[in-house]
Amino acid sequence: MMIRHRVLKILLLVWIILWLSFTGRELFIKGNLHDYQMLMTRSLEEKRSYVTGDSLYELLTLCNERTPADVTYSIIGIEEGSLDKRRAAYYLYPRLESNVRPDIIIVYNKPGVKKAGYTFLAGLDDSRYVLRIVK
C-alpha cells in the first residue's frame, strides 16, 4: 500500500511539473502572449481581421460593402475546402457561393484574371479585386 501511495504521489508531482511547463509553453513559446497583446487592444472587427489575415479580410469587407446582400459569388485564388474558404463563406453570408454564373467573382492573390461576361467592380490592388457580371 505504501509503495502504491508513493507511486501515486510521484505521478501527481510529474503531472504538476508537466502542467507548469505546458502552461508556460502555451503562453510564451508558442507565441500566444504576442497574439493576446495584439488582440486585446483591437475592436471586434479588427480582431476578425487579425485572425483571418488582414489581406483576405480587407477583400471580404470590400465585397460586403460594394455588393448587395443577395448576390451569388465564386472565389478564385483560395483552395477549395480550406479554412480561408470557410471563413470567406461565413463572413460573406448572406451572399451565397455559386459556381454557375455567379453575380460576382472574387479574385484573391491572382493578378490579371479576366472572365468573359464579367467586368471590374472594385479592387484593393492588382491581385485582390472583384469582378461583376455584365447584364
Place this chain on the structure above:
Amino acid sequence: MTMQIFNLIISIVALTFIGFNILCLFPENSRKFFLWEAIAISFGLGIAALTIEMLLFYFLQFDFNVTGLLLAWLILLGVNILRISRGRELPVIETLPGPVKAYGMLDIFLIAGISFEIFHAFFRALVRPIEAYDAVAIYAIKSKIFYLANSIPQEYFAYLARLFPHPDYPLNIPLAETFLYMCMGNLNDQLVKIIFALFFCGILGMFYFTVRRFSDRTYALLFTFLLASVPQFNAYATNAYLEVPLAYYYFASVLFLLRWFEDSSDVASLVMSAFMVAMAGWTKNEGLLYCVINSLMVCLFVVSDRRNFSLKRLLYPIFYGSVIFIALFPWNLAKGIWHISNDEINLANINPANLIKQAGKLMPIFYELQKQLFGPKKWNILWPAFFLVLAIHHKKLFTRTQKYLTSSVVLAVGGYIIFYMISYVDVVFFASKTWSRFLIHFLPVVMLLMAMLLKEDRISSYSKRRQGEGGQ
C-alpha cells in the same frame, strides 16, 4: 460593448433560471443538489430546453424574439412559485457533508490551480472571435443564418443547410448562439464564446460536487484540478468546437443515472439522465452513441440487480429509450422530412460482414489512438496514470458503481472504433483529426472512475493509520 456584455450576462442568467425551474420539478423526496451543483446543471439544461423550443418555433413557423421565447417559461415559473408558496422546498441545499476544516497548503494550491485554469479558459475564449475550422464552417455559419433570418428559415433544411458542410449536425449550440446574439442585439461572435467556457465550468462544478459526496474537500479539489488542467480539455473549452458541451451533457446524464442506480425509486433522475443524454445527441451526432451506451447501462442495472428483479423493472430500459426518443423527436422529424443524412457514416454498414471487411482499418485506428494515449502535450500523463490505476484496481473495475463507468468507457472507445471502420472518410485522416476530440467526450467519466477507484485506497490507508494510532 458594455451594454452587450450586460445583456449577455442577463441572458445567461435567464437560461440558467429556466434550467433551475426545470430542476425544481424534481419530487421533494429526491436527493437534493448543492447550490452550485444545481446552477452548473441548470445552465446546460436551460440552454437545451430553450433550443428545443426554438426548433418547435420552426415547426410552428414563428419568428424568434427574446420575449416570446422566454414567455413560455413563465408558466413553469408560475407553477414553481405556486408550489413554493404552498410550502414546497427548493431542490437545493447549501452545506456540504463533513466537518468544516481550515484550508491547508494543498487546498490553496489546488484552488489556485483550478482558478487559473478557469480564468485561462475564459480569457482564451473571449480574446478572439470564432475562427477555428469546424466552429466557423459548421456551427457559426448556422447561427449567423438563424440570427439574420430571426428564425430557422423555412427553406433552411431544404436548401440553405445543404450549401454548407454537414447539414445533419444538430442545432443545439448554433441555436444557443443565436439566442445570445438576439439578446446582445449584435452578431458578436467573440462574446458568444463565453458559453463554451461556461460549459467547461459546468463540468468542473458537477464533477467537484460528485466527488465531494463520497470524499473530503482536498480529494475533490485534487481530481477537479486534474480534470481542469488536462490541456486538450481546456483548449476545447475555448475554440467554439462542441466537444466540451457534448462532454457536459453526457457527464450530466451519467451523474443522474448514478443517482438513479443508488435509489431506483427516484424516477425523476432517470428521466433527467435520459433527457441529458438525448441533449448530447442534440449537440453532436456522436451523442447518439452515448444514448445507446446509457440505455445499455440501464439494461445492465436491471439485469445485474437480481435481488430486486421484477417484470416492472424490465420496463425501465424501454422507458429510458422512450424519453430519449421523445426529446430527440423534433430534430429527427426535421431530418426525416427533409431527408438529411450523414455523408460520412451510414449506420446500415454496422454488420459483421462489413466490419470484417474493414478490419484492415484497425491498424491506423489503434496507431492514432496510442499517439493520443502516450503523448503528454494534449493529455499530460492522464492516460498512463489511468492505465496504472486500472491495473492496480483491476479487481474493482466491475464491482458496484465502477462497473457502469468502466463499461461506459469501454463501449465508448469500441463505438468510436466502429465509427472509424464504417466511415467513408480516409481512416488515417479521420482518426488523426478526431481521436483527440472524441476522447474529450468521456474524459470527465474517466476522471470520475479514477477518483472512485483511488478513493478505496485512501479509505483503507486512513483506517490503517487510525488503527496504528489506536495501537500506540
